[in-house]
Amino acid sequence: MLSRVYCASTIGVDARLIEVEIHMSPGGMPKYFLVGLPDRAVSESSDRIEAALKNSNAKFPGGRVTVNLAPADLPKEGSAFDLPIAVTLLDVSGQIQTNKLKETLILGELALDGKLRAVKGVLPMAVEARKKDLQNVVVPAENGPEAAVVDGIDVYAFSHLTEVMEWLKDGNTHMPLDVDVKKMFSRNGEGEILDFSDVRGQQNVKRALEVAAAGGHNVIMVGPPGSGKTMMARRLPTILPPLTLDEALETTKIHSVAGLLPGGEALVTQRPFRSPHHTVSDVALVGGGSIPMPGEISMAHNGVLFLDELPEFKRSALEVMRQPLEDGSVSISRARMSVSYPSRIMLVASMNPSPTGDWYDPADPGGASPAQMQRYLSKISGPMLDRIDLHIEVQKVSYEELSSKSKGEPSASIRQRVIEARKVQTHRFEGIESVYCNAQMSTKMSRKVCVLDDASAQMLKKAITSLGLSARAYDRILKVSRTIADLEGASDITPNHIAEAIQYRSLDREGWLG
Structure with a gap:
């Protein structure tokens, strides 16, 4: 039988x-x-x-x-x-x-x-x-x-x-x-307690994070402890566009395979925010094992992967992230099988400017020297930094800003501008597979989409020459300037857009520590 x-x-x-x-x-x-x-x-x-x-x-x-x-x-x-x-x-x-x-x-x-x-x-x-x-x-x-x-x-x-x-x-x-799938999405965002209105001061940082959210760009924030880096990173998902149904299904499949979907939950309807500790292993971060399982970079697919205190992570763990960040997927090969996990994420990292936590101050003999700061920063490789589009300097918040009773701009208002910019990008990349925002453009595509006039080209040439930027950094500046133009509703990239994008490459500048 x-x-x-x-x-x-x-x-x-x-x-x-x-x-x-x-x-x-x-x-x-x-x-x-x-x-x-x-x-x-x-x-x-x-x-x-x-x-x-x-x-x-x-x-x-x-x-x-x-x-x-x-x-x-x-x-x-x-x-x-x-x-x-x-x-x-x-x-x-x-x-x-x-x-x-x-x-x-x-x-x-x-x-x-x-x-x-x-x-x-x-x-x-x-x-x-x-x-x-x-x-x-x-x-x-x-x-x-x-x-x-x-x-x-x-x-x-x-x-x-x-x-x-x-x-x-x-x-x-x-x-x-x-x-009722529509009802699940209608509850998206209900009960959120994190909001950018809670952030005092830091207007330049909030502007940079808005640009990052609008184009899906990777970000690193450099600043002393207590300046609000982690606080702002945790609020970044509140200004990202809501998940589409296709994105929700992709994200839910990963959480389902990993066994991390909450009991009774049908869909992941909010963008993931993953924040692994700096002691995380290479396999836990990228994925793998004898029976391959997704890692943190895949669990954050369509969301945010936040790496706090970036230099404290093992260099080997950061280096294995380079290819997934570039390709948007992780391939794991074993003797009996080869599997691929999606990893289309926004990488948000934070770090102190020195081992002591503060910027270089010539008047402070007990502070870190430029050599100590450079040694601390060298824990992060140049190729890894090249894959991060925006480098943001975060200063301490003044007492006047902290004690102010006026609230900052709420996340809902920032999110609406981000959504409008993403609509422009969705129309731009319509019919192109696996490209949904400016950060995902290939080099060939960015040269076609990010056309510069003479004034903008001369400004970018001067910056590339004086700062000694790599070809990858050049492409990053083009993509970020395109996003800034999209936020303004501008069809062409102007020198103002290029200038702002160059300001977000602070870690590439000589003498930025001083």
């Missing part, structure tokens, strides 16, 4: 359809074989399944049982195979009679009492089910909203194995789950 059930396994942020095949030969000594490159969690499933079946008024079949997870050459990992194997055992042993298995994807982990536990990666698996023209998806109740986001399939969410058995026998007793 032979039975088949569909389930799925994730590879990167995508999924692959898996067939659970069970052949049962009655009689003889009871034996259970599980093949198809299962990992430890899958290999241990037989004990969980046997206990769950017995506690659900069902029987674990006797005789010789062979379970094959096809395709056999693809490694299988995780606990999502428990429920499909249990259902296949029920079908092959004749304990259920159903015609639904040919059109149903089944996922879920089983507790010993038959309850269904949530599993990782349900969203990409539901997307794969739709691609393969399957009609139904059966998942644990906690994963139900996540799977129901996908259109074109009927999602059934259950809490116990007995409910799944009842549905397979008579589908009329359960209705497919329905979620």
Whole structure:
């Protein structure tokens, strides 16, 4: 006797359809074989399944049982195979009679009492089910909203194995789950307590962060402790444009695969903000491991990755970020597979200007010397700095600004200007794949889009010559000046736009420490 059930396994942020095949030969000594490159969690499933079946008024079949997870050459990992194997055992042993298995994807982990536990990666698996023209998806109740986001399939969410058995026998007793995606996005931003109106002073920094948000540019803030670098970085997501549905699905898939999607949450509707500690390992930051998993740079996809105290991070960890920042994706190769995780982020970094935390002051004999400051800054490589578009000097806030009762401009007002600038860029890059804002332009594209008049070209030439900027820095200035022009609603780049963009390359200037 032979039975088949569909389930799925994730590879990167995508999924692959898996067939659970069970052949049962009655009689003889009871034996259970599980093949198809299962990992430890899958290999241990037989004990969980046997206990769950017995506690659900069902029987674990006797005789010789062979379970094959096809395709056999693809490694299988995780606990999502428990429920499909249990259902296949029920079908092959004749304990259920159903015609639904040919059109149903089944996922879920089983507790010993038959309850269904949530599993990782349900969203990409539901997307794969739709691609393969399957009609139904059966998942644990906690994963139900996540799977129901996908259109074109009927999602059934259950809490116990007995409910799944009842549905397979008579589908009329359960209705497919329905979620309101528009309502989820309508709640986007509700209850936010962070706002730029809380920031006193620092008008030049807030202006630079507005430019960065409008063009999706990477930023580094350099200033003494207590000047508000972290405070402003944490408020940056409040001025970024809201996530689109496509961006929300991309982001949710990554969080789902990593198992970090909050229980009961269907979508990530707010831009991620990730802030790893400086002791983070290379693998935790970029992704990888024996079983590849996304790292912090991918968890921040379509959002902000904030690296506080940048020189304290291991140089090797920062260097492996260079290519993902350039390409917008992380490729991880292993002997049996190669996976790719998206990493289209805004990198926001902060640092002190010296080991003592203050700028160079000739009148302060106890302060850091220029040599100490240069040694401290040299922990960050030139190629890494070249990939950061805006370098911002952050000064301490005066007492008058701190004690002022007048509030700054709220995030909502800044966000509206950012949204208008992004609309211009969306129209500009319409039909171009993987380019949504100015920061994502290729070198060839930036030369075509960022056309300069004679005055602007002469100003940029003088800056490049005197500061000794690299070719990558030249491209960064062009892109930032284009964003400044977009914020003003200007069709052409003028010398004023170039001048402001050059001011955001302070770490490239000779003598900037003094």
